[in-house]
């Protein structure tokens with residue numbers, strides 16, 4: 536167990552050049568021209584869209600997009616294995632492994648926008664525009680993939696400031712703007728988004744839309760979500776929590792109005808009082824595709840689908856590589872054999888950590904910190 540964790544850390548360090556130099560592996564029937572120096576690519580017939588040919592003709596809102604919660608906040612060597620970290624692997628490694636929704640928090644810091652976890656003194660993952668440009672590079676190299684970004688606007692910064700970061704990073708060229716400012720009854724198919732090369736759907740959790748940056752969408756105009764502060768595996772449910780204005784009418788009526796459902800499926804462990812950290816000790820259960828175990832992702836997704844009559848469109852998890860979480864999205868999407876994924880090391884060690892109590896989980900993290908120092 537310890538050796539496989541060590542292996543995962545070692546492999547991640549070794550993976551770096553590999554991840555960036557090779558475009559996403561294509562399916563046998565796929566013909567994708569290599570990315571040119573300018574990032575211009577051409578896709579031709581029989582392509583997989585978001586890891587499956589079956590998804591090309593599917594509407595964006597008829598797909599479960601598996602998401603990495605706090606995708607920029609890492610529990611890895613770069614943060615000294617910070618206990619505040621929610622993911623073992625970064626956002627572009629996550630995209631290569633099949634994650635298609637990246638969530639993060641944005642704060643004003645040092646005169647610009649930074650990705651910070653709760654506060655920039657706790658965990659500062661750097662400038663927003665730098666992070667967006669790494670995602671843009673990934674999208675340049677993967678022209679048949681539709682990516683969704685969901686950002687918490689922690690300091691209520693005007694959307695135009697976000698727009699400046701989207702433009703500086705070059706990712707704004709992929710921004711999708713819906714035809715109306717109200718939730719559409721149906722969304723384009725993945726193929727339509729790919730053909731138009733408007734492959735980036737962006738939601739900000741708060742803010743007034745900026746006419747100059749119409750691709751920055753207010754999350755709660757289009758999306759509702761389940762509770763996000765869950766502290767026990769028994770606490771997951773399918774109740775509409777936000778937008779709070781829709782709590783009295785609830786999920787069924789939000790779906791009727793065309794809002795897309797987002798399932799928050801991550802748990803915190805209380806350290807003391809109100810201090811909580813992402814629960815890694817139970818992560819194999821939390822992210823499991825099983826539909827029988829209490830707290831399992833598979834069960835939560837299935838339960839919400841049954842209650843709502845539609846599948847969850849977005850799901851957010853911590854430590855996405857465990858489970859692995861994409862197995863649940865594949866089940867929701869009816870995908871038997873996804874193509875073109877390059878898994879993070881953790882996906883091959885899915886039994887790791889199973890049955891660990893939180894105390895031992897934290898102890899193991901401590902061990903990995905020590906191991907990384909020795910490497």
Ligand SMILES: *[C@@H]1O[C@H](CO)[C@@H](O)[C@H](O)[C@H]1NC(C)=O
Nearest residue numbers: 551555625626627628669670
């Ligand atoms: C993730 O890590 C790889 C390898 O170090 C790097 O090339 C890539 O830019 C990183 N992506 C993000 C979003 O930080």
Ligand SMILES: *[C@@H]1O[C@H](CO)[C@@H](O)[C@H](O)[C@H]1NC(C)=O
Nearest residue numbers: 589592593594597598868869
């Ligand atoms: C969603 O996709 C499934 C699988 O292709 C299809 O059977 C179903 O009719 C679609 N639902 C809608 C509302 O388009």
Ligand SMILES: *[C@@H]1O[C@H](CO)[C@@H](O)[C@H](O)[C@H]1NC(C)=O
Nearest residue numbers: 644645646647649659661662
């Ligand atoms: C703050 O910004 C300046 C330049 O804009 C940069 O040199 C410095 O490294 C930044 N500090 C932090 C903590 O990001």
Ligand SMILES: *[C@@H]1O[C@H](CO)[C@@H](O)[C@H](O)[C@H]1NC(C)=O
Nearest residue numbers: 762764765770771772773774
């Ligand atoms: C769902 O969880 C929230 C937060 O814990 C709670 O307030 C709500 O009552 C729960 N819903 C149901 C139907 O139990």
